[in-house]
Amino acid sequence: MRRRITLLQHASTPYDPTQAHVSPDALSLRTLDAAREDRTTFALDEIPSELQKALQSCYQFHVRWASERPAGAPAPFASRVSSGLHVLFTPGEGDGDGAALCQTLKQVFGDEVDCVSPEASFITPPILSTRFAASASAQFYTRLPSLGSLAAYIERSVCSSSSDPDNCRAQAEALRSADSLDINYDSISHALTVSGFWASAPQGGWTEEIAKPVRKGTDQIEVGLLGAEPAKEPEEIKMGGLLGVVGNDDQLKPTLFSFPARHHGLPDEATYSVSSPPPTGLHPTMTITLPQASLHRPPAPPDATCALHTYLTLPSTIFGDKYQLSTTDPLFLSSHNLAALRAVAGETDLEAPDWSVSRWGSTWLLELATPDPTSEEWNVTVPLHLRYLKPSESGIRSAAVPWPVVFWACTAEDGTKMGVNPFDRANLGWDGLFGPRTMFYQLHPAPQPGAPLVEELEVPVLRLENEGLFQGKVIELATVAVISLGFVWVLWKLGLVVRGSGGGADAKKREKRGKAE
Amino acid sequence: MASVFHRPSLIYGAAIALRLTLLIYGAWQDAHSAVKYTDIDYLVFTDAARYVARGESPYARDTYRYTPLLAWLLVPTASPGPFFFAFGKVLFALSDVLAGWLIARRLVSSYGMEPARALKYASVWLLNPMVANISTRGSSEGLLCVLIVALLCAALSRRVVLAGVLLGLAVHLKIYPFVYAASIVWWLDREREVSATATTTSPSGGSGSSGNGVAGKLIAFITPARIRLALAALTTFTALNITMYLLYGEPFLQHTYLHHLSRIDHRHNFSPYSSLLYLVAAGDVQTGWRFESLAFVPQLVLSVVVIPLVLGKRCLAGTMLAQTFAFVTFNKVCTSQYFLWYLIFLPFYLPRSSLLRQPRRGITVAVLWVVSQALWLQQGYNLEFLGQSSFVPGLFLASLGFFAVNCWILGIIVTDVGCLSVQSEGRVKAKGRVE
Numbered sequence: 029m030r031r032r033i034t035l036l037q038h039a040s041t042p043y044d045p046t047q048a049h050v051s052p053d054a055l056s057l058r059t060l061d062a063a064r065e066d067r068t069t070f071a072l073d074e075i076p077s078e079l080q081k082a083l084q085s086c087y088q089f090h091v092r093w094a095s096e097r098p099a100g101a102p103a104p105f106a107s108r109v110s111s112g113l114h115v116l117f118t119p120g121e122g123d124g125d126g127a128a129l130c131q132t133l134k135q136v137f138g139d140e141v142d143c144v145s146p147e148a149s150f151i152t153p154p155i156l157s158t159r160f161a162a163s164a165s166a167q168f169y170t171r172l173p174s175l176g177s178l179a180a181y182i183e184r185s186v187c188s189s190s191s192d193p194d195n196c197r198a199q200a201e202a203l204r205s206a207d208s209l210d211i212n213y214d215s216i217s218h219a220l221t222v223s224g225f226w227a228s229a230p231q232g233g234w235t236e237e238i239a240k241p242v243r244k245g246t247d248q249i250e251v252g253l254l255g256a257e258p259a260k261e262p263e264e265i266k267m268g269g270l271l272g273v274v275g276n277d278d279q280l281k282p283t284l285f286s287f288p289a290r291h292h293g294l295p296d297e298a299t300y301s302v303s304s305p306p307p308t309g310l311h312p313t314m315t316i317t318l319p320q321a322s323l324h325r326p327p328a329p330p331d332a333t334c335a336l337h338t339y340l341t342l343p344s345t346i347f348g349d350k351y352q353l354s355t356t357d358p359l360f361l362s363s364h365n366l367a368a369l370r371a372v373a374g375e376t377d378l379e380a381p382d383w384s385v386s387r388w389g390s391t392w393l394l395e396l397a398t399p400d401p402t403s404e405e406w407n408v409t410v411p412l413h414l415r416y417l418k419p420s421e422s423g424i425r426s427a428a429v430p431w432p433v434v435f436w437a438c439t440a441e442d443g444t445k446m447g448v449n450p451f452d453r454a455n456l457g458w459d460g461l462f463g464p465r466t467m468f469y470q471l472h473p474a475p476q477p478g479a480p481l482v483e484e485l486e487v488p489v490l491r492l493e494n495e496g497l498f499q500g501k502v503i504e505l506a507t508v509a510v511i512s513l514g515f516v517w518v519l520w521k522l523g524l525v526v527r528g529s530g531g532g533a534d535a536k537k538r539e540k541r542g543k544a545e
Numbered sequence: 546m547a548s549v550f551h552r553p554s555l556i557y558g559a560a561i562a563l564r565l566t567l568l569i570y571g572a573w574q575d576a577h578s579a580v581k582y583t584d585i586d587y588l589v590f591t592d593a594a595r596y597v598a599r600g601e602s603p604y605a606r607d608t609y610r611y612t613p614l615l616a617w618l619l620v621p622t623a624s625p626g627p628f629f630f631a632f633g634k635v636l637f638a639l640s641d642v643l644a645g646w647l648i649a650r651r652l653v654s655s656y657g658m659e660p661a662r663a664l665k666y667a668s669v670w671l672l673n674p675m676v677a678n679i680s681t682r683g684s685s686e687g688l689l690c691v692l693i694v695a696l697l698c699a700a701l702s703r704r705v706v707l708a709g710v711l712l713g714l715a716v717h718l719k720i721y722p723f724v725y726a727a728s729i730v731w732w733l734d735r736e737r738e739v740s741a742t743a744t745t746t747s748p749s750g751g752s753g754s755s756g757n758g759v760a761g762k763l764i765a766f767i768t769p770a771r772i773r774l775a776l777a778a779l780t781t782f783t784a785l786n787i788t789m790y791l792l793y794g795e796p797f798l799q800h801t802y803l804h805h806l807s808r809i810d811h812r813h814n815f816s817p818y819s820s821l822l823y824l825v826a827a828g829d830v831q832t833g834w835r836f837e838s839l840a841f842v843p844q845l846v847l848s849v850v851v852i853p854l855v856l857g858k859r860c861l862a863g864t865m866l867a868q869t870f871a872f873v874t875f876n877k878v879c880t881s882q883y884f885l886w887y888l889i890f891l892p893f894y895l896p897r898s899s900l901l902r903q904p905r906r907g908i909t910v911a912v913l914w915v916v917s918q919a920l921w922l923q924q925g926y927n928l929e930f931l932g933q934s935s936f937v938p939g940l941f942l943a944s945l946g947f948f949a950v951n952c953w954i955l956g957i958i959v960t961d962v963g964c965l966s967v968q969s970e971g972r973v974k975a976k977g978r979v980e
Binding site for chain 2: 306307308309310311351357359360362363364377378379381383384416418419422423424486487488489490491492497498500503504506507508510511512513514515517518519520521522524525526528
């Protein structure tokens, strides 16, 4: 087991050498104000056997989770995904038991993970990128406000057999307050990495004692106190600070390194907010509002081409009309400030009700139109549609839609190798839809104070009372009664026609014929 | 006022001008507004036509649920340019006008009407803004309606094989015209049947030979004309389906026919069944009667059996109107384009209907039909655009109300057609021939 703790301080945050003290057995942090990434790498034999089994059936497996609280994302941790649990994986060769993967996901993340099997519940994203570590072939998403189930699972199944159970439990507990979480596994390295990210320190800063690992040799804990510095090349990130291995080094060593990066930060003012102006009806319009600061071309190399994009993660309750959105009609596109629909995957059936849709939903990559930088504020609208949901007692059901991510994508110079970045992050769902040399500049979601990064929509459904006038039984019987009455009425009128002909039509006919002849 | 109808060129000119204006206006709105005049279905047709033009299957386009014939017909729309794009709409609008022309001609030849009067009633269709609107927005109903009018005309003029071919084609295009098979078969040779039964029953006379009578009737019923109609219709229908199946395979069957058997229709629409079907589809019914699975019974009993039997020999057009009205009213799904299916028969029915003889009744019918629809539309608007949960009681009661109004109207139509003397159409035709 190897652990890498990165504490990332903003250039303006004061640092005093006594805040990180190295002793032969431990490193103690004191009131350190920093963002933090905590990455632990497990060998396969260090994890519970049911997890081992599920992972071994995968060629690669990735989890991306983001909290519903807005959080900063300083470079090199600048990339974002919509809040909730994203699972991306490529099944391995051979006969892996698909249902086992979903079973494991439920065990680890809680029963609210609505997953039956990869075939029934996952969608297949259209991958454009063919980078060294190819993007995953199947994708799943579910809303997951908290990592409580994961923390409990780790404490229950991992910490009991850990060499340092107390430390393991403390780490698991800390995940409850994480802003994002990544889990990665691939069948080449046979290693599982779990990374938590905290955008800011807890109240009073990070204060803890990081003890050297109990098992020497196999286990290692590396700590870095870093800060980003201005890089020479626009595609690079430069970091400087102190590095040390707990128990090995008697003091932290200064370091300075730079690397080309896929994901770059933008100034704090480059924000966006998402709303669905009421009344939403059955056809809500997702509105993305961008202030002027978000509309400036990002600081990419001058010869790079940049375009603003949004990537929507839509649960099955809500969907876009791919024919409407893929139009090239300039009037439609400019009325919504859209440029083009670049990619769509998943449940896009225009007619199916939610209960007959088995997969989790759909993903949409849209390129956005941008105005001249002089304009004040820019609204992009995405017309969406709600599926029919099951009846409820109140006549309303709620559909939660996570905020999309919004970012600039710029083509990078040929030959830029993103993989050498020690903080590289791929398989986010949307990155695989671009070429391997693309650089991304993420905008920051800015909801109303206290509001989550999730839009809750009210979906009108059939109101079904348990007692009272409009129970299901009443609807059923009234329908039967009215239709039967209508049927009998028309039959009666037809009967009158038959009787009105007087003793049968034939007699009259014959009579007439006789006269005619 | 009547003088206008003495000049057919004026009426047809106006009908064409109305459609041309709407076509040009539609093109203008499509080019200048994000809200399009063109119907979404038309985009489905033209997308499918583009697939066909590239040698692919029209069913590559989602929600294309029609015969490949339609996509073939619209292949010119796959060419670039706004003129070619409008080709299908022009075709549909021309079908409209052609249907109106057939109506006017038939009113003269089969109902002995003055040409001016015939044109006046045909104008109910020709100058109807709803009809012109639907076809210029690119809905294919106009194409179907001209086929149905042609079918009616072919039957009235006893061109049996042509009628059979048209019937087979119409059923291939949209399933519902199969109900007309019953009325046309019943109507054809009604005179011969009457005389045949008269000759077979009169000699035996007594009650003892009733079995012989039934057999005789049955034999008398199977006439060469009826056999020719059935053969022509079945051959056309089967040949078309086999061809399409060989060309496009399973997707053709699935989207053109099987889809209509398996669809749930849980979304709100005018049908009285829609609330119940939503409950059933969501698995929330309580009695377990599965009444909705019997929904075809009242619908088919009326439109295929009782209405043709009772009215079929009196007036073919009136019977077809009543059948269509019953079929649409009792259908499990009903949207406003279905109303065109019976609107086409109004010019044949109105001249001898109590709705015109008693204007007060006529106005009540029109007002109730419009108001009950408007009430439903308002509930639908509250749901779709304001997000109010108006399924129950709003849409539920509104669709039952609209159903009740339609049943009442159907009762009037049935009574009116039932009052016509048995051989009204034939007599006029005979007279026409003599003259």
